[in-house]
Amino acid sequence: MSTIRDVAKLANVSVATVSRVINANGYVNENTKQKVEEAIKQLNYRPNDVARSLFNGRSKMIALFVPDIQNPFFPELARAVEDMANSRGYTFILCNTDNNNQKEIDYLQALLQKSIDGFIFVSSTIKAEQIENINVPIVAMDRKISPELVSVTVDNRDGARQAVEYLQSIGCKRIGHICGPENVSSSRNRLQGYLDVVKKEDWLTSDFVQVGDHSIQGGLVAAMELLQKNPDIDGIFAANDLMAVGVLKAAEQLGIRVPEQLSVIGFDNTEPGKVTTPQLTTINQPIYDIGKRAAELLIQQIETPDSGIESVIYNVELIVRGSTKPLQS
Amino acid sequence: MSTIRDVAKLANVSVATVSRVINANGYVNENTKQKVEEAIKQLNYRPNDVARSLFNGRSKMIALFVPDIQNPFFPELARAVEDMANSRGYTFILCNTDNNNQKEIDYLQALLQKSIDGFIFVSSTIKAEQIENINVPIVAMDRKISPELVSVTVDNRDGARQAVEYLQSIGCKRIGHICGPENVSSSRNRLQGYLDVVKKEDWLTSDFVQVGDHSIQGGLVAAMELLQKNPDIDGIFAANDLMAVGVLKAAEQLGIRVPEQLSVIGFDNTEPGKVTTPQLTTINQPIYDIGKRAAELLIQQIETPDSGIESVIYNVELIVRGSTKPLQS
DNA sequence: TTGTAAGCGTTATCAG
DNA sequence: CTGATAACGCTTACAA
Numbered sequence: 001m002s003t004i005r006d007v008a009k010l011a012n013v014s015v016a017t018v019s020r021v022i023n024a025n026g027y028v029n030e031n032t033k034q035k036v037e038e039a040i041k042q043l044n045y046r047p048n049d050v051a052r053s054l055f056n057g058r059s060k061m062i063a064l065f066v067p068d069i070q071n072p073f074f075p076e077l078a079r080a081v082e083d084m085a086n087s088r089g090y091t092f093i094l095c096n097t098d099n100n101n102q103k104e105i106d107y108l109q110a111l112l113q114k115s116i117d118g119f120i121f122v123s124s125t126i127k128a129e130q131i132e133n134i135n136v137p138i139v140a141m142d143r144k145i146s147p148e149l150v151s152v153t154v155d156n157r158d159g160a161r162q163a164v165e166y167l168q169s170i171g172c173k174r175i176g177h178i179c180g181p182e183n184v185s186s187s188r189n190r191l192q193g194y195l196d197v198v199k200k201e202d203w204l205t206s207d208f209v210q211v212g213d214h215s216i217q218g219g220l221v222a223a224m225e226l227l228q229k230n231p232d233i234d235g236i237f238a239a240n241d242l243m244a245v246g247v248l249k250a251a252e253q254l255g256i257r258v259p260e261q262l263s264v265i266g267f268d269n270t271e272p273g274k275v276t277t278p279q280l281t282t283i284n285q286p287i288y289d290i291g292k293r294a295a296e297l298l299i300q301q302i303e304t305p306d307s308g309i310e311s312v313i314y315n316v317e318l319i320v321r322g323s324t325k326p327l328q329s
Numbered sequence: 330m331s332t333i334r335d336v337a338k339l340a341n342v343s344v345a346t347v348s349r350v351i352n353a354n355g356y357v358n359e360n361t362k363q364k365v366e367e368a369i370k371q372l373n374y375r376p377n378d379v380a381r382s383l384f385n386g387r388s389k390m391i392a393l394f395v396p397d398i399q400n401p402f403f404p405e406l407a408r409a410v411e412d413m414a415n416s417r418g419y420t421f422i423l424c425n426t427d428n429n430n431q432k433e434i435d436y437l438q439a440l441l442q443k444s445i446d447g448f449i450f451v452s453s454t455i456k457a458e459q460i461e462n463i464n465v466p467i468v469a470m471d472r473k474i475s476p477e478l479v480s481v482t483v484d485n486r487d488g489a490r491q492a493v494e495y496l497q498s499i500g501c502k503r504i505g506h507i508c509g510p511e512n513v514s515s516s517r518n519r520l521q522g523y524l525d526v527v528k529k530e531d532w533l534t535s536d537f538v539q540v541g542d543h544s545i546q547g548g549l550v551a552a553m554e555l556l557q558k559n560p561d562i563d564g565i566f567a568a569n570d571l572m573a574v575g576v577l578k579a580a581e582q583l584g585i586r587v588p589e590q591l592s593v594i595g596f597d598n599t600e601p602g603k604v605t606t607p608q609l610t611t612i613n614q615p616i617y618d619i620g621k622r623a624a625e626l627l628i629q630q631i632e633t634p635d636s637g638i639e640s641v642i643y644n645v646e647l648i649v650r651g652s653t654k655p656l657q658s
Numbered sequence: 659t660t661g662t663a664a665g666c667g668t669t670a671t672c673a674g
Numbered sequence: 675c676t677g678a679t680a681a682c683g684c685t686t687a688c689a690a
Contacts (some may be wrong), residue, residue, distance in 0.1 A: 016662080019684070054683080094407070277605070334667080344668080344678095345670085352669080
């Protein structure tokens, strides 16, 4: 690896001049510029980013924290962040936190020591005070962390309402809900949306809501509970697609036909819901856009501090597929 | 952020002494050590990794190149690499290459400028000569790049044989194969395994092999072709689970019952094959172990060059589920 | 328009 | 056992 000094020597100029041409800043005579560029080419010189980072305290790296990339919701999000990071010249670092606060703190610390330029968090475990005196920009994605922190989310409550209203519109009379963990803001909002629609129904009891953990297995267990306690349920809204797939499995095990006897609806519009039989009716989130936007906002904050960034809330929409069907009456 | 100089000042010692304490190397009096540690705690000092990297030319970062993290095969692999990297104190960088050689080269260049310590490649597009004078360790994973390069793979040919022999054992008489792209070493080996078993069958023609692109859609299209050209096919071995899911979809569209009329078998044992109806019979790869081992070998090469690393080949095993069933006769 | 030199925060060498 | 000090490779005053 050749250094700026090698280039300077070969071009018969000082390192300052080389630096000027590399960064296209400051005056430099067209002729010497040619000489320098020639030398750079000859030596196949590339500036050492570590030295640059040391000097200016910036690394051109951003990190994304997600609970677990093995959850099919996250790869597309990660992909979007990476693509945007890339196109703006940033290196992308992926951190799986397993919803473990200690891991988050450890990652945070380690990356700060590397002069990371910013963070995007998908987290329900980090506390606002743990990041309040971090002096690099942070954006919350998918889940809010605190009202003050810039975030990119969707209108979860409205999505849930759309889902439950749709179930009603096709004739469902008893609608259960499998919600996500209580500490996840999006789960709370989806539960809220469910309640908005059914709270005045006389059949509603706490037995119609079960908590799942966003996994297929969790959805299966919750659905079993739900269906056994309330045999008259004819519609289930699960807070994400994975749990909805679990509902499908539970129904299969119990010999309940979907959608003839039970309509099922998920949330997210991720891949698993497209390979089941029947395919899942769900609420679509613009996942790629969310990731892209979050990265964009982060980079804007990095490059233009105090440029007044606003949080973003995307709309969601119902996608009807085979797991829901108007009931015969 | 305080520096080593602040610590030195507060503890009334030189920066050299502080450095010795931090790195636990060289002699330092127990008493002064206490003083220094005290000062470190008081200032909440953390060494600047960028400065360290500049000095010793190492960054404690490793990168993983995969075609696309949205393919469900890769998240588990990535997870394994990250976990191992973490446990050894390395930062993990994920790069999606889209099988695009230019992207690979660009990433390579960019990361080398950041003093990256090593690479793990899942690639069928990079050429051996493009990496031959990279002076950091490289490990190939899942796919071989060149015979000389250390790799961690599975016995694809044997896995394919197991799959096809199993189909024969349950009575399949005409077995088609959907293979992956020809430039992918694992695809070639799986095709080879398929041929090992059926090459002497008199019914075998080139119509029994279709090329897919490892996606559901690609599998669907290939299966359509296969089933229309050879209506008597009663078994299909797809080179990965995603394409096998496509086969299931094709069968559904054509009104062919699986497994009664057609047995289907995939490869990888990934999540999508577990949510279909029927669930997919497949060949299990120890995905997490592969990733973990590759990372381990890479780090070993980084920390102990010339320690004589050998390539690793894992065994695979058949997992029987609902998409295959002994034929009535 | 160009060059000199200080400094970014560490580590390691070499005296003491 | 401890302290100066010269690197690591780059950028940016400041001078010329």
